[in-house]
Amino acid sequence: xxxxxxxxxxxxxxxxxxxxxxxxxxxxxxxxxxxxxxxxxxxxxxxxxxxxxxxxxxxxxxxxxxxxxxxxxxxxxxxxxxxxxxxxxxxxxxxxxxxxxxxxxxxxxxxxxxxxxxxxxxxxxxxxxxxxxxxxxxxxxxxxxxxxxxxxxxxxxxxxxxxxxxxxxxxxxxxxxxxxxxxxxxxxxxxxxxxxxxxxxxxxxxxxxxxxxxxxxxx
Amino acid sequence: xxxxxxxxxxxxxxxxxxxxxxxxxxxxxxxxxxxxxxxxxxxxxxxxxxxxxxxxxxxxxxxxxxxxxxxxxxxxxxxxxxxxxxxxxxxxxxxxxxxxxxxxxxxxxxxxxxxxxxxxxxxxxxxxxxxxxxxxxxxxxxxxxxxxxxxxxxxxxxxxxxxxxxxxxxxxxxxxxxxxxxxxxxxxxxxxxxxxxxxxxxxxxxxxxxxxxxxxxxx
Numbered sequence: 001x002x003x004x005x006x007x008x009x010x011x012x013x014x015x016x017x018x019x020x021x022x023x024x025x026x027x028x029x030x031x032x033x034x035x036x037x038x039x040x041x042x043x044x045x046x047x048x049x050x051x052x053x054x055x056x057x058x059x060x061x062x063x064x065x066x067x068x069x070x071x072x073x074x075x076x077x078x079x080x081x082x083x084x085x086x087x088x089x090x091x092x093x094x095x096x097x098x099x100x101x102x103x104x105x106x107x108x109x110x111x112x113x114x115x116x117x118x119x120x121x122x123x124x125x126x127x128x129x130x131x132x133x134x135x136x137x138x139x140x141x142x143x144x145x146x147x148x149x150x151x152x153x154x155x156x157x158x159x160x161x162x163x164x165x166x167x168x169x170x171x172x173x174x175x176x177x178x179x180x181x182x183x184x185x186x187x188x189x190x191x192x193x194x195x196x197x198x199x200x201x202x203x204x205x206x207x208x209x210x211x212x213x214x215x216x217x218x219x
Numbered sequence: 220x221x222x223x224x225x226x227x228x229x230x231x232x233x234x235x236x237x238x239x240x241x242x243x244x245x246x247x248x249x250x251x252x253x254x255x256x257x258x259x260x261x262x263x264x265x266x267x268x269x270x271x272x273x274x275x276x277x278x279x280x281x282x283x284x285x286x287x288x289x290x291x292x293x294x295x296x297x298x299x300x301x302x303x304x305x306x307x308x309x310x311x312x313x314x315x316x317x318x319x320x321x322x323x324x325x326x327x328x329x330x331x332x333x334x335x336x337x338x339x340x341x342x343x344x345x346x347x348x349x350x351x352x353x354x355x356x357x358x359x360x361x362x363x364x365x366x367x368x369x370x371x372x373x374x375x376x377x378x379x380x381x382x383x384x385x386x387x388x389x390x391x392x393x394x395x396x397x398x399x400x401x402x403x404x405x406x407x408x409x410x411x412x413x414x415x416x417x418x419x420x421x422x423x424x425x426x427x428x429x430x431x432x433x434x435x436x437x438x
Contacts, residue, residue: 013234013392013404013411013428014234014404014405014407015232015233015234015404173232173392173426175411175416175418175428176409176411177404177407177408177409177410177411178408179404179406179407179408179409180408185232185233185234185396185398186233186398187398188233188396188398189396189397189398189399190395190396190398191396192232192394192395192396197394197424198424199394199420199424199425199426200420201418201419201420201426205416205417205418206418207392207418207420207426209232209394
């Protein structure tokens with residue numbers, strides 16, 4: 001059975017997954033790069049952006065699991081780009097350049113579907129207006145038996161967690177207080193009861209918290 | 220110069236320091252005892268309640284620093300008791316029995332002052348209607364050169380942090396999602412810039428986050 005996984009999802013100590021004032025120039029708003037400095041330092045990230053170097057400690061080991069065994073991704077429209085509402089310009093093909101790091105089908109949840117976009121390297125963006133359950137059905141079909149990653153942003157992660165569709169969640173808690181932005185944890189009271197949780201702090205100062213489904217329902 | 224310290228302050232992963240529905244029977248509301256299980260397991264806590272036993276690992280080492288060098292405590296009225304508004308019954312002398320674990324003067328912040336109450340073992344409760352700055356002035360005078368502890372609850376901690384009166388903050392992040400209650404971190408954007416922060420996860424699953432003032436203003 002293919003699993004549904006969330007990786008490398010950074011939140012501030014006060015629970016914000018993105019800051020206020022998101023825009024083309026500031027994808028994480030006033031948070032800037034502060035939520036992701038730990039990730040930038042890893043070899044995994046450096047490879048994603050085509051660079052050499054980066055650390056290979058525990059931050060890297062945890063980060064690296066993000067694409068092992070993944071056959072498709074589901075992301076929210078706000079992760080795909082800064083636009084809101086009807087597409088005014090379909091030339092936007094994501095933040096990631098001509099060869100995005102996904103290398104799988106990617107299902108972008110939007111109330112405004114548009115034609116699929118095939119990129120270099122195996123990534124194809126599909127735009128669907130679907131419930132989490134229906135999106136997951138399509139992603140599983142496309143994943144060919146491999147796992148499905150839910151890539152964010154926070155409202156998409158919340159929706160999939162609330163619908164009890166997630167088997168593995170990795171959150172990196174960064175010891176900063178953003179004060180404002182979009183919260184990850186709202187509406188998720190007591191979900192930890194469905195998971196084994198584990199926490200570990202690394203020398204970067206980040207605490208990796210993993211939630212692993214304790215028992216899968218029969219499905 | 221005496222420092223102002225906060226110790227053993229537990230919050231859920233989603234930032235709640237207490238649950239909803241606080242009452243005489245449920246001082247932390249629907250959180251029950253879940254925020255403090257790590258503390259109950261320590262020898263420090265067992266000694267406070269007059270019992271033997273308890274673990275002596277890192278949780279205990281961190282917990283134990285709470286009363287070293289403390290000459291006075293400041294607490295909010297909601298930590299002192301479940302009553303709200305004017306005192307209907309002054310026979311309430313706190314949650315802690317005839318010999319409270321403070322053994323120092325304790326300044327209870329309330330809009331409804333009442334006569335001081337002297338307890339066994341050196342604890343005296345003083346009830347004052349004061350700003351954080353004024354409360355701290357009185358507590359420092361009473362502390363005789365020792366440090367002052369700010370004991371909670373969350374709104375009192377927030378007020379002292381917002382007023383930049385805290386030199387040391389220890390928060391224990393418990394990997395549960397309470398979903399509702401009183402948040403610790405609201406209104407404290409970017410306060411980490413004033414501190415060195417350190418995080419460490421212990422085998423209990425709790426992450427101890429300490430904030431140590433990076434540089435004291437001249438005062």
